[in-house]
Every structure is written in structure tokens, then in C-alpha cells.
Amino acid sequence: MFRIIGTRTAALIAMPYYEYELCEGSCTACGGRFTLRRPLSAPELTKCPGCKKPVRKLISGFSTPTHLKPLSITDAKKAGFTVLKKSSKGEYERQ
Secondary structure, eight states: OOOEETTEEOOOOOOOEEEEEESSSOOTTTTTEEEEEOOTTSOOOOBOTTTOOBEEEOOOOOOOOSOOOOOOHHHHHHTTOOOEEEEETTEEEEO
């Protein structure tokens, strides 16, 4: 995501999603569980924004691509990786 500030584009701002649930009880505002998008630099959330009850951060799953094309040697070199080829047992040389 890019933010537009005036007529200039700002740097990419990383803001992951965090999932929270109430430590105990329920909340009519969030239903006991909610997701927030927060900057990495934000302090840890300790209370529900709706009812102010204590919350805990959940460890949530993440999505990964299921179909990836194999990385070619040319693509790896263009991306800045050093490509090595096995020359003998325990020895590698640059390609």
C-alpha cells in the first residue's frame, strides 16, 4: 500500500493484521474476538477498544502462494542472489 502525501508518494508502510480475543467474558462491540491492522511500531494492545476489557494477541495463520513457478538461475541472479553449483562432496562453486 502506498500513501499519497500531497503530490508525492510515501514509502511502503508495513501494517500487519493482528487478531485479538478477550481474556474472559464477552463484548457486544467485538463479539469477544476482533482483528486490527496496526503499524509494527505501535505499542501492544492490552484492552478491547470497545469495552476496555483485557485482551490477548492470537497467533494466526497466514496465506502463502500455492502455485509458484520454479526460480530459474537467471531470475535468481537478477534478484541479487549468488548461485552455487555442487562440484564435489561438500564443495560448491559459483555459476
